[in-house]
Amino acid sequence: MSARVLYVIVCGAPPARDVGLLVRRAQDDGWDVCVLTTPSGRKFVDVADLKQLTGHPVRSDYKNPGEPDVLPSPDAIVLAPATVNTINKWGAGICDTLGLGVLVEAIGKRLPIVAVPFTNQAHAAHPAFPENIAKLRSWGVTVLSGPDVYPLHEPGTGSQYLDLFPWALAAEAIDTQALKAESHES
């Protein structure tokens, strides 16, 4: 039996540089991991390293019409780090990046999804952000955010707190959600 496929979708925020921690952990848990980034997220990661680690190309843009898919279809998705921008666009159903296209479709497919936002207190205080997190949760997405998960930092200080980003929690959460989904299917 082939391994279940996990898409890790990475946005443009500093914890992205450590996404390999999640990839390795998920691989240890039996996932075939594919990394996708938003166009902004691509600037924050080491694409060559991630390609070598996963054995898959790191995709950031839609393919051209008529081209074949280069990645297997996802069974589950982790969005981490999730920017305010991508959370708000996802809540509105916007698909103007490949990552958002996959995420919007995944709600319709009812795939297990875990999202882990990373932002500062001021960015997070815009009313659209908590509204969209609430919407995403109501649609079945597990959003790991709040003071118990990651206390929001002051603007301009995020790089000091990268070690607090909850990669292990994200890996545990997607394993739990995927198991739940499997037990509903059988």
Ligand SMILES: Cc1cc2nc3c(=O)[nH]c(=O)nc-3n(C[C@H](O)[C@H](O)[C@H](O)COP(=O)(O)O)c2cc1C
């Ligand atoms: C150095 C740097 C750090 C950033 N940190 C964050 C962050 O922690 N959280 C966030 O939501 N946006 C952050 N941004 C802004 C996003 O990169 C920007 O909103 C971008 O449009 C996000 O695109 P995406 O959602 O498609 O990845 C940062 C940008 C830069 C250049």
